């Protein structure tokens with residue numbers, strides 16, 4: 001089984017130097033791409049069926065084809081790597097950034113060349129300190145070796161690439177909020193249209209792609225579209241870095257063929273459930289995806305199949321709910337996260353999420369009122385797609401709406417006045433003090 | 443008043459940006475590195491960045507890791523996201539609060555530690571996780587907490 005993205009990484013997780021990366025075939029894609037016409041690279045990516053790994057699964061080649069090309073388009077044009085990875089349960093980009101930053105640079109250089117980009121940024125969350133250090137070193141090495149800067153490898157093509165280290169908040173990962181963050185503003189999403197491809201950073205054409213997406217590009221170019229499609233079990237191209245956390249024997253991340261089943265991931269790669277714990281449900285692609293349950297375990301993990309099962313592939317990083325963990329408590333944890341991270345721009349999200357969290361807390365403490373479950377269901381609809389400025393709110397209600405469907409009796413138990421599985425806990429309001437208006441460090 | 447050294451670092455940072463205001467977050471971080479938090483320097487910085495103080499303060503108060511109030515010598519960022527929660531975050535938090543004598547979002551009386559929640563640290567396979575300053579700690583247990591804190595006392 002081939003693992004193009006992670007197969008060359010060292011067992012001790014030390015990053016490959018530029019020389020070491022070249023020795024295993026690294027940067028070949030840059031040499032090859034510079035001899036290709038940019039539209040042919042875009043076509044290759046389109047034909048590879050690579051879909052964006054940032055969560056939404058948008059076909060990368062199609063996104064790229066919206067980039068205005070030609071000599072009379074506004075300049076500079078930008079490419080941005082989204083390395084803000086903050087989706088709860090997700091730890092795949094960390095692996096790629098720490099284990100082999102040169103692979104990302106290679107992917108960015110090839111992509112930037114294909115899109116006629118002048119300036120590229122890596123947008124990294126502050127907490128990834130090790131990644132920051134390693135990316136800085138890799139960028140310096142790439143400049144020294146003429147993979148970046150003026151006239152890359154003596155071609156006509158020039159590219160500047162910089163690292164931007166952010167300063168916290170989940171919303172920064174939303175691509176238009178990210179643009180505001182890069183411009184030194186509050187990271188609040190922008191209205192679309194115009195889409196960033198047309199009017200992005202400083203109003204100029206901009207492509208934003210996820211770290212894992214960009215790490216796929218060199219392999220498509222070096223080894224070809226047919227080989228790349230062959231890596232996958234389904235029609236979405238390539239491999240996927242799946243991950244699993246929770247009460248499983250061996251939590252971790254594994255690069256596997258796209259379309260590997262959840263059952264294989266759980267039983268073979270994660271080694272099954274921990275002794276004494278039974279499987280009860282799973283968030284297939286990070287915190288903002290719908291729960292799936294036992295009957296879905298055979299579903300192949302690709303974008304369309306997971307969607308058909310009623311959830312989303314998201315980041316492909318799974319969080320397991322076991323039978324000793326209370327689904328109400330888990331929903332409460334998730335909704336508190338989203339309430340805290342809401343940027344506060346639109347009312348349904350800003351007001352709805354804290355309300356949801358308060359009701360969930362009451363239910364968790366066995367103090368839910370009759371009608372609470374119905375209010376939660378109504379909120380899930382109000383915060384659904386189309387009612388808010390960005391996808392944070394719709395994502396936030398996905399785990400809740402499905403928890404209400406699959407674990408309804410646990411919620412109802414909190415209404416009848418009886419205690420829930422974890423017993424009554426002290427009234428805890430400390431999380432609220434970290435919201436926008438009341439953050440104690442402000 | 444900014445020190446000479448701060449000014450130098452800030453000027454150097456601004457040169458690396460396409461436009462001055464793009465350096466805002468990084469410039470705030472420079473001040474924070476020297477002083478632990480950002481106080482009325484906001485006014486000086488805004489002038490340098492060609493922003494109004496209100497604009498810069500709006501930025502400073504948005505990002506969770508820019509501190510507009512004093513914090514302890516060491517900042518503990520404890521992950522309270524879902525995988526860590528499943529794997530025992532509450533026990534870790536209980537241990538931290540009882541050992542430090544403070545709750546979340548508070549600073550210990552000796553000014554050594556500030557305890558803040560943080561979004562998923564991308565270490566969910568090694569949960570529960572936390573950071574102290576720039577260092578990541580994983581596979582936490584309540585027993586491990588004492589030894590870790592000892593290193594910072």
Ligand SMILES: Cc1cc2nc3c(=O)[nH]c(=O)nc-3n(C[C@H](O)[C@H](O)[C@H](O)COP(=O)(O)O)c2cc1C
Nearest residue numbers: 052053054082084085173174175209210213391392
């Ligand atoms: C609240 C929110 C947070 C997001 N955070 C990230 C993130 O940390 N990393 C990421 O790649 N995409 C994130 N996204 C998705 C981006 O908006 C965007 O779709 C993605 O970077 C596009 O890359 P792709 O086409 O390669 O998938 C987030 C979206 C939302 C709504």
Ligand code: SF4
Nearest residue numbers: 343345346349389390
């Ligand atoms: S949905 Fe929430 S996070 Fe997104 S723009 Fe509206 S308030 Fe901000």
Ligand code: FES
Nearest residue numbers: 521526563565566
């Ligand atoms: S949930 Fe704590 S590190 Fe991801």
